[in-house]
Amino acid sequence: MSTAKRKAGNEAGASPSFKARLGIFEWKASPYLYVAPFFILFAIVGLFPLFYTAYIATRQYNTLTGDGGVAVCGATCGSDTPSIWANFAWVIHQESFWDALRNSFSIFLLSSVPQIIIALFLAWILNANLKAKTFWRMGVLLPYIVAPSAAGIIFSQIFSDKMGVINVVLTNLGMSPILWHANTFWSHVAIATIVNFRWTGYNTLIFLAALQAIPNDVLEAAVVDGAGAWRTFRSVVLPMLRPTLIFVIITSTIGGLQIFDEPQMFHNGTSGYGGPNRQYLTLSLYLWDMGFNKVTIGQPNLGRAAAVAWLLFLIIVFLAVLNFLITQRLASGGAPKASKEQLAGIKAQQEAEYEIARRSGVEARRAAGIVDGKEN
Amino acid sequence: MNKFKPALASVAVLAMIASLGACGESNSGGSSSADGKITIKVQTFNNPGFGKPTAERAGADLWNKYMKEHPNVKIEETVAASSDDARAAFNTAISTGSNAYDVYLAEVDWMPSLMAMPDQFVDLSSYTKDNDWVDWKKESATVNGKLIGAGTDIGPEAICYRADLLEKAGFPSDRESVAKWLGGENATWDSYFAAGKEYTEKTGLPWYDSMASNWQSMINQVEESYVTKDGKIIATSNDKIKEMYDELTSTKDLSAHLTQWSDDWNAAFKADDGFATIQCPTWLLTNIKGNTGEDFKGWDIADVFPGGGGNWGGSYLVVPESSPVKDEAAKLVAWLTAKDQQVALFTSANNYPSSVSAQESSDVSSKTDPYLNDAPVGQIFANRAKAYDIVPYKGSQYFDIQTKMVDALNRVDATQEQTPDASYKQWVNDVKALS
Numbered sequence: 001m002s003t004a005k006r007k008a009g010n011e012a013g014a015s016p017s018f019k020a021r022l023g024i025f026e027w028k029a030s031p032y033l034y035v036a037p038f039f040i041l042f043a044i045v046g047l048f049p050l051f052y053t054a055y056i057a058t059r060q061y062n063t064l065t066g067d068g069g070v071a072v073c074g075a076t077c078g079s080d081t082p083s084i085w086a087n088f089a090w091v092i093h094q095e096s097f098w099d100a101l102r103n104s105f106s107i108f109l110l111s112s113v114p115q116i117i118i119a120l121f122l123a124w125i126l127n128a129n130l131k132a133k134t135f136w137r138m139g140v141l142l143p144y145i146v147a148p149s150a151a152g153i154i155f156s157q158i159f160s161d162k163m164g165v166i167n168v169v170l171t172n173l174g175m176s177p178i179l180w181h182a183n184t185f186w187s188h189v190a191i192a193t194i195v196n197f198r199w200t201g202y203n204t205l206i207f208l209a210a211l212q213a214i215p216n217d218v219l220e221a222a223v224v225d226g227a228g229a230w231r232t233f234r235s236v237v238l239p240m241l242r243p244t245l246i247f248v249i250i251t252s253t254i255g256g257l258q259i260f261d262e263p264q265m266f267h268n269g270t271s272g273y274g275g276p277n278r279q280y281l282t283l284s285l286y287l288w289d290m291g292f293n294k295v296t297i298g299q300p301n302l303g304r305a306a307a308v309a310w311l312l313f314l315i316i317v318f319l320a321v322l323n324f325l326i327t328q329r330l331a332s333g334g335a336p337k338a339s340k341e342q343l344a345g346i347k348a349q350q351e352a353e354y355e356i357a358r359r360s361g362v363e364a365r366r367a368a369g370i371v372d373g374k375e376n
Numbered sequence: 377m378n379k380f381k382p383a384l385a386s387v388a389v390l391a392m393i394a395s396l397g398a399c400g401e402s403n404s405g406g407s408s409s410a411d412g413k414i415t416i417k418v419q420t421f422n423n424p425g426f427g428k429p430t431a432e433r434a435g436a437d438l439w440n441k442y443m444k445e446h447p448n449v450k451i452e453e454t455v456a457a458s459s460d461d462a463r464a465a466f467n468t469a470i471s472t473g474s475n476a477y478d479v480y481l482a483e484v485d486w487m488p489s490l491m492a493m494p495d496q497f498v499d500l501s502s503y504t505k506d507n508d509w510v511d512w513k514k515e516s517a518t519v520n521g522k523l524i525g526a527g528t529d530i531g532p533e534a535i536c537y538r539a540d541l542l543e544k545a546g547f548p549s550d551r552e553s554v555a556k557w558l559g560g561e562n563a564t565w566d567s568y569f570a571a572g573k574e575y576t577e578k579t580g581l582p583w584y585d586s587m588a589s590n591w592q593s594m595i596n597q598v599e600e601s602y603v604t605k606d607g608k609i610i611a612t613s614n615d616k617i618k619e620m621y622d623e624l625t626s627t628k629d630l631s632a633h634l635t636q637w638s639d640d641w642n643a644a645f646k647a648d649d650g651f652a653t654i655q656c657p658t659w660l661l662t663n664i665k666g667n668t669g670e671d672f673k674g675w676d677i678a679d680v681f682p683g684g685g686g687n688w689g690g691s692y693l694v695v696p697e698s699s700p701v702k703d704e705a706a707k708l709v710a711w712l713t714a715k716d717q718q719v720a721l722f723t724s725a726n727n728y729p730s731s732v733s734a735q736e737s738s739d740v741s742s743k744t745d746p747y748l749n750d751a752p753v754g755q756i757f758a759n760r761a762k763a764y765d766i767v768p769y770k771g772s773q774y775f776d777i778q779t780k781m782v783d784a785l786n787r788v789d790a791t792q793e794q795t796p797d798a799s800y801k802q803w804v805n806d807v808k809a810l811s
Contacts, residue, residue, distance in 0.1 A: 063467050063471050064467060064470055064471050064489060064493060065471075065492075065493060066471065075808070076809055093809075094809060095809070156639060157639055160638070160639045160640050160643075161640055162634075162640040162643070162644075163639065163640050163643040164639075164640075179791065181635070181790075181791060182790070182791030182792065182793055268635070268637070268638040268639055275791070276782075276783040276784070276785075276786035276787045276790065276791055277783070277787050277791065277793060277794075277802075279791075292464045292467060292468075293460065293463065293464070294776060294779075295467050295489060296488075296489065296772050296773055296775070296776050297488075297489050297492035297493065297772045298492070298772060298773075299776075299810075
């Protein structure tokens with residue numbers, strides 16, 4: 001009896017409830033459908049290559065002849081047993097890999113650190129009340145428009161060992177020329193200069209936007225409190241720039257470790273990229289050269305390059321997380337972050353103070369003959 | 377119904393994106409266009425001289441000639457900026473089987489890799505029956521009787537020298553005396569370096585540009601250098617290699633310490649303290665002119681080469697098996713590498729013919745070059761080409777080892793950071809790490 005009733009009720013309401021459910025489904029699903037194009041594209045051109053690279057990294061994959069079975073490390077690590085880790089083992093047995101890692105870090109530090117400091121400084125200047133503001137702001141961004149390879153060609157002329165501008169000036173002054181391509185450190189300085197030339201302006205504009213978002217009353221309050229320029233910058237501006245700072249540092253870490261165009265153009269010649277003694281061989285240059293130039297048949301070159309790519313990916317992820325943590329500390333003004341109990345204590349105190357103020361206000365009004373809620 | 381519009385729209389967007397992903401491939405299939413013409417896509421690099429001549433680059437205008445003779449064919453040439461770029465595009469196309477191009481210009485350096493996968497390329501032997509290449513050029517592109525590449529030019533080497541600098545230093549500067557001074561018919565590397573020592577001691581100026589360019593010529597005179605014909609790597613145990621390495625590195629004082637193709641190297645061609653001589657394949661003349669400007673007077677060329685003959689560079693045209701128009705493409709390749717076209721390429725651009733009858737034709741042998749003090753370049757390169765009869769064996773590992781050797785020489789010569797012995801030791805380790 002009761003089951004029959006329920007059944008009947010269901011049948012009666014089937015059509016409207018289906019429509020309603022469809023309506024609800026549409027209501028819930030359409031936002032996801034609207035953002036789906038990005039994620040579908042990302043899955044095709046981002047996620048899929050990422051995992052396919054991981055697969056190739058475990059195989060004996062040659063660029064021209066393709067897959068040759070599970071990877072084998074070979075004579076380099078003295079093992080002929082196939083293993084999915086063999087390409088990784090081969091890579092970490094290579095001196096070139098470690099040199100490339102060292103160079104990537106060195107160039108990254110030499111470019112990112114000065115770049116961010118200079119960008120902050122420039123943004124601070126541009127934020128001041130300058131004449132022809134737009135002109136200066138555009139000027140800062142101008143190098144960013146120059147294509148990396150064009151910048152590379154121009155700078156490789158400046159940093160030529162014999163005919164380069166800098167060395168010609170140095171030798172005319174009676175000093176010994178700098179060996180830009182032979183000396184590891186100086187080659188990094190030269191490449192970092194090319195990077196800084198392009199990216200400082202870009203970061204400056206991002207900082208400038210963040211600076212302008214800082215409300216004036218906060219700064220005025222700091223002035224009223226008697227804080228100097230440095231103190232204001234350190235305790236007010238920097239903490240308020242934190243989200244921007246995190247963004248800039250993480251993007252420049254990723255960009256810095258993937259640096260490719262500049263050392264490739266700096267190389268200035270054909271074959272043997274990164275210098276005869278790997279002075280300025282970076283990780284991405286190393287993996288490109290191995291994956292797409294050194295395609296000797298019989299060598300699993302693409303598999304090994306894929307292994308390098310994955311190692312580079314892991315290093316960047318690790319560094320980005322590390323950066324995030326450090327930046328959070330740095331920009332909170334050096335003070336340790338307040339714990340939950342402390343926050344609760346502060347909140348309780350504020351509430352108590354507010355209660356006292358409210359009550360004293362009520363009492364004062366009563367004393368003045370004003371009835372709560374009504375003006376007269 | 378209105379309610380469903382957004383959902384429908386989303387589905388439509390999804391479908392569009394899915395189809396976008398799918399349609400990337402389908403374009404390459406139809407190579408014959410709407411007007412019934414067959415399109416042949418060609419990839420080249422640097423300046424092979426096939427195209428229309430412009431102010432910057434010489435050319436024999438061969439595409440237009442072919443299209444006039446074959447009205448049903450349309451040729452599209454893509455010129456890559458460097459052979460590295462061309463190689464990268466070539467590798468991608470061959471490995472993925474996408475028919476990006478129907479004809480590729482392949483540098484001689486690529487051939488060992490190509491020879492290891494002959495199935496990927498069209499056998500050109502039936503198309504090129506009438507093309508008479510020099511034996512070694514044909515041999516270097518033949519696998520088991522299958523001809524996978526049609527030879528374009530070769531790079532016979534002579535010695536180019538700065539007549540102005542030699543004269544200033546008080547040495548004889550005319551072609552015959554210089555050839556005799558460097559050792560004449562029986563010139564050896566010893567006699568070439570001995571002349572250099574005389575020059576450098578007197579002037580303090582460099583004699584050659586870089587050790588790497590000398591090495592390129594020296595190693596090409598050894599039949600089995602790094603790899604034996606049965607595939608064994610003998611690079612580090614070959615006494616001949618060590619001997620040549622020691623001889624070359626002992627002449628460090630004669631070097632200008634430059635890296636080939638660098639800005640400094642380019643600039644040194646017209647500098648007053650530039651190097652006095654350089655090993656000079658035919659096509660390098662274009663680079664020398666480019667680096668000094670047409671009006672520069674001073675470079676000349678001597679009909680001599682140390683250690684017998686030398687060859688540097690030269691290319692092939694290959695047709696991938698996957699090309700939809702491989703028959704037409706192979707016919708084009710055969711025509712481009714035939715005698716008449718090779719003659720035109722030498723007279724308009726500096727690409728020396730690999731065809732015997734083209735080399736013997738009067739247009740080639742009578743060519744003189746006003747830039748090189750009216751030197752009879754046709755005659756000189758004909759002699760130099762005859763002097764070269766070695767076919768060095770280059771196994772597939774050859775170029776990895778050679779790259780490391782050039783690095784080793786650059787550590788001694790260009791960056792001067794290591795002694796020859798230390799650099800050789802590092803090279804031995806590098807070769808071991810290649811496996």
